[in-house]
Amino acid sequence: MDVSVEKKIQMLGTMIVSRxxxxxxxxxxxxxxKIPGMMIVADGQEAVGSGxxxxxxxxxxxxxxxxxxxHLLAKGADPKALMAEIFGKKTGCNKGKSGTLHLAxxxxxxxxxxxVVGATLPIAVGRAFAQQYRKEPQVTVCFFGDGAADEGSFHESLNLAALWQLPLIFVCENNLYAGGQRYEEHTRVTDMADRAGGYGMPGIIVDGNDAPAVYNAALEARQRAVSGNGPTLIECKTYRWGGHSETDPHEYQPRDEIKAWQEKCPIRRLSEALSDQGAVTAAHMAQMMSQAEEVVEEAVRFAEQSPYPAPREALEDVYA
Ligand SMILES: Cc1ncc(C[n+]2csc(CCOP(=O)(O)OP(=O)(O)O)c2C)c(N)n1
Structure with a gap:
């Protein structure tokens, strides 16, 4: 399906802010x-969340x-509250208790x-079951990596989701690596999407660096889910430009492989497509870039100026 210029610009905007x-x-x-905990980013993978x-x-x-x-930025999270949370500050979206790895x-x-690798799947099954049980006309999307697709929880979750025809979209973000392990070192299946058939649901392969293609696949899967026709597995083929985390020297990733994937940058790709279409000019692109920079600079300023939570707040908002 042809994607509207407005949708493409929306996706380009969220990809630029993410980058x-x-x-x-x-x-x-x-x-x-400056920032507590391990830093895990996803440069080069922006088209998955945005699409x-x-x-x-x-x-x-x-x-x-x-x-x-x-994913969170593309879904509409406030960059200031997200950044403050990543800094562990009181003004963060979880009052500084989650940090970068446990954001809600x-x-x-x-x-x-x-x-917990593979844990998003059963949680998403539960959330989609609740939506179905309450007859809510919404869907749940579950993001996970190719490594997670080799956990037992993947298989149980796909089976139950298909059995119960849950309003669920499984999005496997196949970035070719799981930690330091290359894809071929942890599975013999060429395409994770092939596993969907084993559970009785459609498995779709999509170019994960092509935001409009990801969008179209998700739109179709959403339509299937809200029509009561159950889940879909979408495998987005993409690539992790950096190491697993920012302290990983990632020498196991061939430098020419990284370079080749950087040539397929999802942001450049969509902006060039929009420019060829005559929908954006160089000036428009420059404006989008500087607006995104301002949004992020403001978020960093907000996080830096915010206080840390007081020690006595540690026991607030907990169940037991
Ligand atoms: C159950 C479990 N095993 C191992 C780890 C350590 N670990 C954290 S991320 C990761 C790699 C996950 O790879 P993948 O699912 O492909 O996601 P990606 O990091 O590529 O986005 C591993 C092994 C963990 N957090 N949880």
């Missing part, structure tokens, strides 16, 4: 004691993993992220 957000974090995390989330309604839920920033943004229907 600038990551640019800032990659620098900031190298400053001693999928552009196909969603605000009430649709997303369950995401340790590589969550792009309930107001955009992103109730949790989990760093």
């Amino acid at each position: 600038k957000f990551s640019d800032a974090l990659r620098k900031l995390c190298k400053i001693k004691d 999928v989330c552009a196909a969603l309604e605000p009430e649709d839920a997303i369950i995401t993993n340790h590589r969550s920033h792009n 943004v309930p107001e955009i229907n992103a109730p949790c992220t989990t760093t």
Whole structure:
């Protein structure tokens, strides 16, 4: 399906903000004691979150993993509250208790992220079951990596989701690596999408660096889910430009492989397509870039100026 210029510009906008957000974090995390915890970003993978989330309604839920920033920003998270949370500050979306790896943004229907590899799948099954049980006309999207697709939870979750025809979209973000392991070192299946047939659901392969293609696949899967026809597995073929985390020297990734994938940058690709279409000019692009930079600079300023939570707040908002 032809994607409208407005949708493409929306996706380009969220991809640019995601990239600038990551640019800032990659620098900031190298400053001693600036940001607590491990820094995990997803440069080069922006079309997955932006393409999928552009196909969603605000009430649709997303369950995401340790590589969550792009997904959350594309779903509409406030960059200031997200950045403050990553800094561990009181003004963060979880009052400084989650940090970068356990972000939750309930107001955009992103109730949790989990760093337990493979754990997003059963949680998403539960969320989609609740939507079906309550007869809500919404879907849940579950983001996970290719490594997670080799966990037992993947198989159980796909089986139940298909059996119960849940309103669920499984998005496997296949970035060719799981930690330091290359794809071929952890599975013999060429395409993860092939596994869908084993559970009785459609499996779609999409170019994960092509935001409009990802959008179209997600839109179709959403339509299937809200029509009561059950889940879809979408495998987005993409690539992790950096190491697993910012402290990983990632020598196991051939430098020419990284370069070749950088040539397929999803942001450049969509902006060139829009420019060829006559929909954006160089001036328009420059404006989008500088606006995104301002948004991120403001978020960093907000995070830096915010206080840390007081120690006595540690026991607030906990169940037991
Ligand atoms: C159950 C479990 N095993 C191992 C880890 C350590 N770990 C964190 S991320 C990761 C790699 C996950 O790879 P993938 O699912 O492909 O996602 P990607 O990092 O490529 O986005 C591993 C092994 C973990 N967090 N949880």
